[in-house]
Amino acid sequence: MKRVRKAVFPVAGLGTRFLPATKAVPKEMLTVVDRPVIQYVVDEAKEAGIEHFIFVTGRNKTVIEDHFDVQFELYNTLAQRGKDDQLAKLQQLQPTPGQTSYTRQQVPLGLGHAVWCARDLVGDEPFALLLPDMIMQSDRGCLKDMVELYARTANNIIAVQECDPAEAHKYGIVGKGRDAHTGFEITGMVEKPKQGTAPSNLYINGRYILQPEIFSILEKQERGAGNEIQLTDAMLKLADSQAFYGYHFKGRTFDCGSPEGFVEANVAFALWRSDMRPRLADTIEQLVEESKSR
Numbered sequence: 001m002k003r004v005r006k007a008v009f010p011v012a013g014l015g016t017r018f019l020p021a022t023k024a025v026p027k028e029m030l031t032v033v034d035r036p037v038i039q040y041v042v043d044e045a046k047e048a049g050i051e052h053f054i055f056v057t058g059r060n061k062t063v064i065e066d067h068f069d070v071q072f073e074l075y076n077t078l079a080q081r082g083k084d085d086q087l088a089k090l091q092q093l094q095p096t097p098g099q100t101s102y103t104r105q106q107v108p109l110g111l112g113h114a115v116w117c118a119r120d121l122v123g124d125e126p127f128a129l130l131l132p133d134m135i136m137q138s139d140r141g142c143l144k145d146m147v148e149l150y151a152r153t154a155n156n157i158i159a160v161q162e163c164d165p166a167e168a169h170k171y172g173i174v175g176k177g178r179d180a181h182t183g184f185e186i187t188g189m190v191e192k193p194k195q196g197t198a199p200s201n202l203y204i205n206g207r208y209i210l211q212p213e214i215f216s217i218l219e220k221q222e223r224g225a226g227n228e229i230q231l232t233d234a235m236l237k238l239a240d241s242q243a244f245y246g247y248h249f250k251g252r253t254f255d256c257g258s259p260e261g262f263v264e265a266n267v268a269f270a271l272w273r274s275d276m277r278p279r280l281a282d283t284i285e286q287l288v289e290e291s292k293s294r
């Protein structure tokens with residue numbers, strides 16, 4: 001069984017739900033507390049043992065590349081000013097030379113198409129796929145547990161979480177079969193099911209481990225929902241010949257592609273910081289109280 005060494009981060013979406021913030025700044029570079037959203041996702045991949053980080057970028061996204069590059073002037077200035085702690089923190093986040101690759105999705109034709117753009121960089125091996133606008137809060141990274149499940153099952157793994165059944169039509173939903181190892185067998189998948197038709201309330205939360213055969217399916221893929229090339233449609237086809245397992249993630253997921261999810265993520269991650277919690281908790285309480293009279 002081949003190990004999961006590479007991760008793909010599709011960052012070519014337009015981020016229209018977050019305009020005007022995302023007109024000039026990629027949504028992946030908006031900050032949650034003091035780190036850009038993309039950093040959380042890359043850190044999750046690192047924690048899971050990923051060795052190579054593949055970004056599928058688009059126009060106006062070069063700042064993401066800059067973020068993961070060495071900034072000589074800044075590093076020198078920090079060193080000269082004796083700000084060793086800050087310098088060490090930056091260097092610790094820095095990928096090592098050759099650990100990152102970038103390719104462009106020239107036209108945003110959908111998530112399935114973005115993943116297909118990474119085919120040559122991934123090659124003939126299983127890979128992790130992390131949607132960078134979904135960030136997770138938990139003691140153990142979601143992908144780390146998925147890699148462990150993969151070691152027991154091989155094949156394909158999709159992370160899921162429960163949603164309000166009335167909201168299921170907004171997500172990709174999986175059907176749940178028998179429990180297997182630390183996950184379960186996936187019996188079906190549907191992208192944004194019509195209301196009342198969802199096979200469960202387990203939604204796909206943006207973390208996958210996929211086999212490379214997905215690329216030959218995506219190559220022939222026709223457009224699906226929203227006139228986009230859909231990853232879920234391709235996974236459904238792959239499920240005809242390969243098993244898919246679900247990993248039920250028990251932490252929290254924040255959709256930072258939407259203003260609400262982004263604000264919630266900021267509050268949640270700040271409250272997990274011991275240096276911020278006491279003051280922030282008090283302020284939130286006061287603000288909630290004051291807002292009641294508005």
Ligand code: UTP
Nearest residue numbers: 010011012013014015016017108109110111114
């Ligand atoms: P989303 O649909 O959440 O991203 O795609 P979006 O299209 O940027 O968002 P809105 O709806 O306009 O606000 C999920 C992930 O897939 C990537 C996005 O960057 C996001 O991480 N994506 C989507 C691509 O890389 N290319 C695409 O053509 C579409």
